[in-house]
Amino acid sequence: MGLTPPPFVRHVGRVAALPRAHVDTDQIIPKQFLKRIERTGFGPFLFHDWRYGPDGSADPAFELNRPEAAGATILVAGANFGCGSSREHAVWALREYGFRAILAESFADIFYANCCQNGLLPVRLGSGEMRELFARCQRSGGVYDLLVDLEATLVKDGHGFRATFAMDPYRREMLLRGRDEIDRTLLEADRIAAYERSRETGNGIGET
Amino acid sequence: MSSPRTLFEKVWDAHVVHRLPEGGPELLYVDLHLIHEVTSPQAFDGLRLAGRRVRRPDLTVATVDHNVPTGDRSLPIADGIAARQVEALSANAGDFRIELFDLASPQQGIVHVIGPELGLTQPGMLIACGDSHTSTHGAFGALAFGIGTSEVEHVLATQCLVLSRPKTMEVRFDGAPSPGVTPKDMILGLIGKIGTAGATGYVIECTGEAIRRLSMEGRMTVCNMSIEAGARAGMVAPDETTFAYLEGRPRAPQGERFERAVARWRGLRTDAGARYDAGVCLDASTLAPQVTWGTSPGMVTAITGRVPDPAAFASEAERRAAERALEYMDLKPGTPLAGLPIDRVFLGSCTNARIEDLRSAARVVQGRKVASRVRAMVVPGSQQVKARAEAEGLDRVFKDAGFEWRNSGCSMCLGMNADVLQSGERCAATSNRNFEGRQGRGGRTHLMSPAMAAAAAVAGHLVDVRAWA
Numbered sequence: 001m002g003l004t005p006p007p008f009v010r011h012v013g014r015v016a017a018l019p020r021a022h023v024d025t026d027q028i029i030p031k032q033f034l035k036r037i038e039r040t041g042f043g044p045f046l047f048h049d050w051r052y053g054p055d056g057s058a059d060p061a062f063e064l065n066r067p068e069a070a071g072a073t074i075l076v077a078g079a080n081f082g083c084g085s086s087r088e089h090a091v092w093a094l095r096e097y098g099f100r101a102i103l104a105e106s107f108a109d110i111f112y113a114n115c116c117q118n119g120l121l122p123v124r125l126g127s128g129e130m131r132e133l134f135a136r137c138q139r140s141g142g143v144y145d146l147l148v149d150l151e152a153t154l155v156k157d158g159h160g161f162r163a164t165f166a167m168d169p170y171r172r173e174m175l176l177r178g179r180d181e182i183d184r185t186l187l188e189a190d191r192i193a194a195y196e197r198s199r200e201t202g203n204g205i206g207e208t
Numbered sequence: 209m210s211s212p213r214t215l216f217e218k219v220w221d222a223h224v225v226h227r228l229p230e231g232g233p234e235l236l237y238v239d240l241h242l243i244h245e246v247t248s249p250q251a252f253d254g255l256r257l258a259g260r261r262v263r264r265p266d267l268t269v270a271t272v273d274h275n276v277p278t279g280d281r282s283l284p285i286a287d288g289i290a291a292r293q294v295e296a297l298s299a300n301a302g303d304f305r306i307e308l309f310d311l312a313s314p315q316q317g318i319v320h321v322i323g324p325e326l327g328l329t330q331p332g333m334l335i336a337c338g339d340s341h342t343s344t345h346g347a348f349g350a351l352a353f354g355i356g357t358s359e360v361e362h363v364l365a366t367q368c369l370v371l372s373r374p375k376t377m378e379v380r381f382d383g384a385p386s387p388g389v390t391p392k393d394m395i396l397g398l399i400g401k402i403g404t405a406g407a408t409g410y411v412i413e414c415t416g417e418a419i420r421r422l423s424m425e426g427r428m429t430v431c432n433m434s435i436e437a438g439a440r441a442g443m444v445a446p447d448e449t450t451f452a453y454l455e456g457r458p459r460a461p462q463g464e465r466f467e468r469a470v471a472r473w474r475g476l477r478t479d480a481g482a483r484y485d486a487g488v489c490l491d492a493s494t495l496a497p498q499v500t501w502g503t504s505p506g507m508v509t510a511i512t513g514r515v516p517d518p519a520a521f522a523s524e525a526e527r528r529a530a531e532r533a534l535e536y537m538d539l540k541p542g543t544p545l546a547g548l549p550i551d552r553v554f555l556g557s558c559t560n561a562r563i564e565d566l567r568s569a570a571r572v573v574q575g576r577k578v579a580s581r582v583r584a585m586v587v588p589g590s591q592q593v594k595a596r597a598e599a600e601g602l603d604r605v606f607k608d609a610g611f612e613w614r615n616s617g618c619s620m621c622l623g624m625n626a627d628v629l630q631s632g633e634r635c636a637a638t639s640n641r642n643f644e645g646r647q648g649r650g651g652r653t654h655l656m657s658p659a660m661a662a663a664a665a666v667a668g669h670l671v672d673v674r675a676w677a
Binding site: 019020021022024026027030031032034035036037038039049054078079080083084085086087088089091106108109110113114117118168169170171181182184185186188189191192195196 | 225226228232233235237246247249250253258260263274275287289290292293296338339340353354355356357358359361362365366367368370372374404405408409438440504506525526528529532622623624631641643644645646649650
């Protein structure tokens with residue numbers, strides 16, 4: 001990505017809970033903020049229409065506006081998080097706001113890939129584990145910290161919650177090392193060229 | 209010989225450049241990379257920063273669609289930030305020698321409309337674009353999907369993508385839909401059945417009698433919204449309908465090369481005995497026209513239905529989502545959908561702004577007037593669709609009825625340009641997403657087919673178009 005993502009090995013941070021299912025990328029970063037041609041400047045507009053009323057005042061009822069969510073770096077969210085538009089701006093906004101990891105029962109495919117490209121760790125947990133996390137977060141009065149360990153593929157709090165998660169080894173390695181995927185792929189330049197040659201001379205599907 | 213394979217497996221296998229040693233994903237070759245102004249500028253910046261080139265500008269095609277005005281094209285773009293984005297694409301296309309269909313081009317249009325219409329989209333291709341509705345191109349038996357900007361940059365630099373092989377799902381549409389029931393109703397019916405995450409992690413192959421009967425435009429509508437079911441892509445095996453659509457298109461193979469291509473494309477079908485990882489069946493003959501009532505495409509029911517009671521939903525999460533949606537949509541449980549008054553009508557988007565969609569809507573509108581309190585607009589999917597419609601006199605039908613007849617672009621599907629709903633306005637839309645604020649903050653979107661939206665424009669409220677036939 002030109003800008004190498006920072007590595008993610010393990011992270012301890014404050015949790016913000018967003019117990020809503022099907023949060024779409026239009027909510028994460030509304031379209032009026034997609035016109036920037038830079039990768040930066042999206043953080044202030046994260047969840048804009050949920051965070052702020054039409055008059056620009058902060059909505060105290062919105063989860064991220066509660067005092068206990070201040071400084072949160074781990075978002076615990078409902079299923080199918082990041083559905084809808086492919087806009088990577090949603091991930092840039094989450095990162096710039098300060099999130100390092102998102103925990104949910106499921107993610108939309110494109111959003112999940114976009115997270116991995118930007119060092120924002122998407123963690124899939126079971127529905128029972130997610131319920132437990134939401135309950136613990138609520139019982140704590142909202143001041144709740146978690147450890148997310150990618151090396152050990154483990155999430156735990158200091159009070160007995162412990163869950164492991166699965167991640168494709170390639171994606172995990174890329175995140176652990178903060179590796180630039182384009183550099184990785186360009187190592188295969190000879191193979192790409194050979195593939196192109198084979199299609200020019202053969203009768204492959206790409207020959208049109 | 210090799211074991212039987214699905215259509216998806218054939219296309220995937222033909223594009224594997226290399227299986228990466230780390231285990232899991234594969235490196236796949238991209239035959240066609242479509243780019244637009246909103247999700248590409250940061251990718252080009254990344255290339256410049258790293259001193260990289262575009263590997264295959266000849267396999268890359270650009271257009272402007274997302275934020276462009278649909279009014280008078282002789283005027284400069286009033287929104288300075290949008291203009292900067294359009295100018296950035298123009299500069300990037302120039303610097304990296306990429307073909308661009310800009311605002312002055314008679315071929316400009318929504319990226320997923322112009323790809324097929326130019327014949328760029330062809331069976332068996334792997335197609336990527338920084339837009340989730342890239343799934344549209346799967347109607348031709350291509351494997352086509354949306355990617356983020358980092359992956360756009362990756363394709364620009366390498367012409368490849370690193371992908372984990374998705375699972376496969378067969379969605380079989382049996383039977384024939386009754387008059388007034390359209391491809392939009394078929395795909396909305398599917399999403400209503402399996403949910404917006406029902407196909408997450410899967411590539412859908414749409415099969416069955418109802419799919420075979422569809423025109424290419426109809427198949428594109430179905431594949432377009434496969435992403436709204438969570439699918440990575442939607443596909444339809446190419447057949448005579450596909451070949452007839454492509455023949456003579458400027459970027460399709462010509463003459464003898466076309467015949468050779470067709471011979472090859474005929475092999476792009478799922479072999480007898482091939483297995484899918486999952487399967488769903490729908491009987492198209494029992495479908496009624498569909499209308500969404502909530503803030504997700506899965507919140508959908510028949511026009512003969514009523515707004516559901518959130519209490520009837522099985523899980524706490526879905527109950528809460530429905531309660532929130534009804535509050536946002538200002539709807540009460542039990543309200544019949546037919547008869548719901550509307551303020552706006554949007555006929556447009558990569559889902560339903562092709563020539564057939566406009567014809568279908570025009571048949572409903574012909575000789576009638578848009579209701580006095582309704583503002584209705586038609587935004588053709590491309591300038592070529594617009595020209596074709598004008599040659600057929602459809603623009604007169606719409607204008608005489610009181611519709612605005614505009615230039616092409618994504619327009620009010622996502623409201624990045626000036627075409628937006630005001631807060632509280634209720635809109636009958638032919639687009640693909642009814643998310644909160646999608647068409648404008650506080651705007652309320654009901655998704656439906658072009659014929660249904662046209663009927664709503666005339667009636668001034670949601671109405672069962674079958675009663676008009």
